[in-house]
Amino acid sequence: MAAILLHAAEQGLVYGIAALGVFITYRILAFPDLTVDGSFVTGAAVASSLLVYSRFDPVSVMAIAFAAGALAGLITGVLNTRLGIKDLLAGVLTMIMLYSINLRIMGRPNISLLRVETLTRAVGRSVPWLGDASVLVFLAIVVIAVKLLLDLFFRTEIGLALRATGDNEAMIVAHGVNPKTMKMVGLAVSNGLVALSGGLVAHYSGFADVGMGLGTIVTGLAAVIIGGSLIRSRRIGWMTASVLIGSLIYRTAVMLALRYGYIVGFQASDLKLVTSLLVVVALVVPAIRGRLMRRVDACSS
Amino acid sequence: MNSKRLLIVGLVVFGLIGAAAIAAPIQIGICKIVEHPALDAVERGVIDALAAAGFVSDRDVVFLLASAQGDPNNAVPIAQSFRSQGVGMVVAISTPMALAAAEVFRDTQLPIVFSAVTDPVAAGLVESAVDPSRNGNVTGVSDLIDVAGDLALLKELSPAVRRIGIVYNPGEANSDQLTRLALEAAPGLGLTVVTAIADTTANVPMAAQSLIGRVDAFYVTTDNTVVSAIDAVIAAAEASGVPFLMADPTSLEFGPVLATGFDYYRHGLITGALIVEILSGLRPDALPVIYQSGAEIHVNLDAAGKIGLTVPSSILGRAAGLFVGGRAWSPAEGN
Numbered sequence: 001m002a003a004i005l006l007h008a009a010e011q012g013l014v015y016g017i018a019a020l021g022v023f024i025t026y027r028i029l030a031f032p033d034l035t036v037d038g039s040f041v042t043g044a045a046v047a048s049s050l051l052v053y054s055r056f057d058p059v060s061v062m063a064i065a066f067a068a069g070a071l072a073g074l075i076t077g078v079l080n081t082r083l084g085i086k087d088l089l090a091g092v093l094t095m096i097m098l099y100s101i102n103l104r105i106m107g108r109p110n111i112s113l114l115r116v117e118t119l120t121r122a123v124g125r126s127v128p129w130l131g132d133a134s135v136l137v138f139l140a141i142v143v144i145a146v147k148l149l150l151d152l153f154f155r156t157e158i159g160l161a162l163r164a165t166g167d168n169e170a171m172i173v174a175h176g177v178n179p180k181t182m183k184m185v186g187l188a189v190s191n192g193l194v195a196l197s198g199g200l201v202a203h204y205s206g207f208a209d210v211g212m213g214l215g216t217i218v219t220g221l222a223a224v225i226i227g228g229s230l231i232r233s234r235r236i237g238w239m240t241a242s243v244l245i246g247s248l249i250y251r252t253a254v255m256l257a258l259r260y261g262y263i264v265g266f267q268a269s270d271l272k273l274v275t276s277l278l279v280v281v282a283l284v285v286p287a288i289r290g291r292l293m294r295r296v297d298a299c300s301s
Numbered sequence: 302m303n304s305k306r307l308l309i310v311g312l313v314v315f316g317l318i319g320a321a322a323i324a325a326p327i328q329i330g331i332c333k334i335v336e337h338p339a340l341d342a343v344e345r346g347v348i349d350a351l352a353a354a355g356f357v358s359d360r361d362v363v364f365l366l367a368s369a370q371g372d373p374n375n376a377v378p379i380a381q382s383f384r385s386q387g388v389g390m391v392v393a394i395s396t397p398m399a400l401a402a403a404e405v406f407r408d409t410q411l412p413i414v415f416s417a418v419t420d421p422v423a424a425g426l427v428e429s430a431v432d433p434s435r436n437g438n439v440t441g442v443s444d445l446i447d448v449a450g451d452l453a454l455l456k457e458l459s460p461a462v463r464r465i466g467i468v469y470n471p472g473e474a475n476s477d478q479l480t481r482l483a484l485e486a487a488p489g490l491g492l493t494v495v496t497a498i499a500d501t502t503a504n505v506p507m508a509a510q511s512l513i514g515r516v517d518a519f520y521v522t523t524d525n526t527v528v529s530a531i532d533a534v535i536a537a538a539e540a541s542g543v544p545f546l547m548a549d550p551t552s553l554e555f556g557p558v559l560a561t562g563f564d565y566y567r568h569g570l571i572t573g574a575l576i577v578e579i580l581s582g583l584r585p586d587a588l589p590v591i592y593q594s595g596a597e598i599h600v601n602l603d604a605a606g607k608i609g610l611t612v613p614s615s616i617l618g619r620a621a622g623l624f625v626g627g628r629a630w631s632p633a634e635g636n
Contacts, residue, residue, distance in 0.1 A: 007381040015374075099500055103471050110474040112400050112425025114407070201374070206404025207425075209373040209397050210472040219374075254375070258367065258382040268368040269336055271375065 006136055008255035012248030013139040014204055015219065017146055018197035019227075019247045020240060021069075022220030024190040027228070027239070028154075029183060030166040031080075034091035034217055036194045038098025039072040041213035043195025044202035045105040051116055051203075053107075058119035062199050069195020072098055073187035081180035102210055109210040111202075118203035135204070142200070146193065147240045153189070154236045162186050163236075194220075222279060223247035229283055253278035327580065328363045330383035332402070333394035335371040337525055338551070339565040343394050343416050346569015347576065354577045362580075369398065376401035390579065392416060392572065393441075396424050396474045403439055412585045415441030416572040417565065419475035419523070421590055433589040440585040442572045443592045446523060446548045446562050448479055449486035450596065455518045455546050456490060458559060458616060462544070466495045466516030468508045468534055469524050476524035479548075483520070505530035509537035519545040523562070531555055535604075542608045553599045553624050558610065560599040568593055597621035 018040055025033035043065040050056040050064060072094060079090035103109065123138040130137055153159045164172045165182040172179055194216065202208040227246025231238055257266070257274035266274050331347060333340045348364060356362045365386060369375035380402045383391055390412045393399035399415035403426060406413060421427045421443055427436040430443075455462050467483060469476045480496060487494045495516050497508035505527055512519065519538040521527050527534065528549055535556040538545035547557040550564055571593055578588060598616065602625040605612050617623075623630040 001385075003385045004382065007378065007385075011378065099472070108423075108474065109472045109477050110396055110400070110424060114400065114403050114425050205374075205377045205401055206407075207397065207400040209474075211371075211397075212373040215372060215374075251378075255378055255382065258375075258378055259385060262365070268366045269370070271368060271370050 003132070004255055004259050005252070006132065008252040009248060010136050010139055010204070011255070012251040013136070013143045013244070014200045015197060015251060016143055016223065016244040016247035017200065018194045018216055019220045019223035019243045020146065020150060021190040021193035021197065022217060023224045023240065023243045024150075024186055024193070026221060026224055028163055028166045029186040029190075031087050031183060031186065032091070033073075033076060033187060033190065034088065035072055035076045035094045035098070035187070035191055036091075036216045036220060037213045038095035038102065039069040039191040039194045039213075040198035040201075040216040041102045041208075041210055042072055042098055042105070043069050043198030044208040044212060045102045045111075045198075045210075046195070047199030048111040048113055048202045048208035049106050051113065051118070052111055058117060058122055058203065062119065062196060065199035066192040066196045069198070070188040070192035072195070073189070073191030074184060076191070077180075077184035077187040081183055099210070102213075106208065106210065111208045113203060113206050113208070118206070119200070120204050139200070139204075143244060146196075147244060150189075150193075150240055151237050158182075158185060219250060222250050226250060226279060226282055230286055249282045250279060253282065326359065326361055326363045327389040328365055328386060329390045329392060329576070330365045330367065330379075330386070330388040331392040331394070332367040332369070332376075332379045332383070332398045334369050334373070334376070334398050335395075335525070336368055339523070339525075339528075339549070340394050340417060342565035343569035343572065346566045346571075347392055347416070347573045348569075350570045350573020351576060354573070356577070356580070373397045373401075377405060380405035390414065390576065392576065396426075399426050399439075399441065400424065406438065410438055412579045413439045413441075414572060414576055414579065414585070415439065417442075417444050417475075417568060419443060419445050420478045423478060424474060427590060430590050430592075433586050436586055436590075438585050440575065440579075440588045440590060442568060442575060443590055444475070444523065444563075444565075444568055445592055446479065447596055448482040448522065449490070451520065451546055451548060451561055452483060452486055452490055452492055454559060454561065454598065454616070455520065455544065456492065457613065458544055458546075459518070459610060462492070462517040464493050464495055464516045465518050465520050466497065466512035467520050467522070468497050468499055468505060468512070468527050469522065470499055470501075470526035472500055473524055473526060476522055476527075479522035479524075483522070499526060499530075502526055502530045506533035506536075509534045510540075513537055513541045516541070516543065518543050519557075520547075521545075521557075522548045528552065531557075539604075539607060544605070544608065544610055550597055550599045550622065553601050553622065554629060556601060556604045558601055558604045558608070558612070559616075560601070561596050563593055563596055599624070601625075603627065 025031045046068045047061040047065040050061045076090045076094040079085045120135050124134045127134045161177045162182050165179045169179045223246035226249050227242030231242035254275050261274045367379045376397050391402045393402040393415045394417050396418050402413045469480045484494050497511050499505040499508040544558040546559040548562045550560045553560040598620050599622040600620045
């Protein structure tokens with residue numbers, strides 16, 4: 001059980017960065033951005049091919065993965081704000097373009113990282129005294145750092161303008177801020193984070209696959225919505241924390257479905273059903289508890 | 302008092318028997334990337350091969366079955382779940398599952414047996430196709446098909462064939478590799494290969510139609526995306542009046558003129574035989590990767606008739622199966 005929860009936590013953290021990216025577009029900008037299904041793979045592709053073919057070091061490939069994702073976000077931004085293509089379609093178009101571009105970056109649909117020094121492997125080797133927890137501790141530090149940087153960013157002038165863009169575009173125009181620029185910034189940061197997550201997932205999994213981006217938007221939204229329903233706050237620090245908690249819950253649900261699903265008679269083919277049901281439970285239990293508490297309060301008063 | 306003591310003794314004895322029964326069978330985790338007729342057949346083949354070798358299910362072996370349901374992101378959690386369940390061996394069907402299992406169990410000696418992987422060396426699963434001593438705890442069975450042989454067969458079927466159209470999904474590792482092999486082999490046979498790309502099942506019809514009038518024959522390898530929408534390719538081949546060769550014998554009745562390759566149930570049986578060797582004490586680093594041989598040729602004479610093509614006797618003589626008059630015939634059975 002402990003090992004399962006450890007792995008679920010690792011995945012919750014590593015995919016949590018992508019969820020933070022989805023959070024920026026979906027919650028802050030109110031921009032339904034499907035670019036992420038492509039930019040997640042772009043990050044994985046860059047972080048793998050540079051490591052395997054160009055012998056870059058595992059840290060700088062992550063920085064380049066972030067930059068590549070940001071560039072992908074900018075493409076969607078240009079399509080939407082400069083060429084006037086609707087937000088949803090702009091994201092879809094970039095996502096489809098990225099499929100071909102990702103194949104070009106990788107040179108093949110699947111890159112194995114089994115025989116190279118990946119970031120997670122390097123970490124495991126440099127802090128042997130942490131044992132099995134080394135990857136978890138490392139990911140926790142990375143993810144918390146990303147979260148705090150993001151919180152700081154949202155308190156800067158640009159960050160505040162970004163938040164205002166999603167809330168009330170007319171108001172920020174009145175303040176002399178160009179909402180188009182803000183959308184570009186938001187899409188770049190969002191897809192940069194998604195690509196960073198993709199790069200980390202590739203190193204963590206030991207391979208990059210051109211199909212691994214499928215559903216990034218869905219799992220990202222799941223994390224954002226689960227977290228948002230558990231922690232209702234308008235404070236940015238709590239909001240980003242809730243996204244990470246949502247991601248942890250979602251990945252724990254997948255892990256528990258895989259590990260213990262058979263006990264209640266589930267078959268291999270039921271995986272996605274079980275995962276979704278566990279998420280439903282995670283969403284409903286706090287709501288029911290809240291209702292019960294209120295009823296108890298009403299009775300006692 | 303006495304009855305209580307008896308109960309405790311009974312529980313202890315029962316617990317010991319239970320523990321012994323639980324400890325005895327070896328757990329084998331079998332995982333595949335997606336529910337798919339070929340991959341399901343491999344899974345069945347593995348299980349049947351072990352049963353045939355005398356390993357009774359739930360007494361000698363316990364199978365833990367898992368499917369990533371088409372999402373490569375599920376591959377690592379599945380391998381981790383196998384690890385926490387203490388499996389004695391992992392059977393990984395398809396490239397991403399094998400890579401994930403190799404990563405999760407890399408610090409262990411646990412045998413990883415892959416299956417339905419086209420090119421395990423190019424995929425980075427093993428160092429060497431012939432020398433297992435450098436391959437660590439990984440071995441398995443490759444489903445590499447004879448692409449050059451298939452192209453030559455199309456030429457033998459109709460000497461007028463010069464341009465061969467391949468519909469494929471460049472996002473599938475296996476299919477991508479096979480298409481590369483076709484592009485490499487074609488010039489030596491005096492052929493040119495024209496490719497059309499379908500990244501999803503929904504895009505197969507358009508890709509197939511784009512080849513009409515531009516090719517003298519259609520060829521589809523073991524591409525899961527295209528095979529799922531094979532009717533579209535068959536329609537395009539019929540519309541252009543050219544033959545169609547498919548590297549999947551189980552699809553013969555759907556209408557390709559020729560179907561080559563091996564069936565995936567047998568692929569699973571071969572994988573199962575490899576597993577039995579490991580269970581009987583051999584280490585994976587003593588067992589070289591197996592490349593399944595013995596591709597069969599199947600001919601659909603109804604489909605040939607539709608495009609006015611006469612199949613040469615040289616091919617019919619080698620055919621392991623025929624489809625004619627709306628039903629399948631097997632010359633080997635003599636009916």
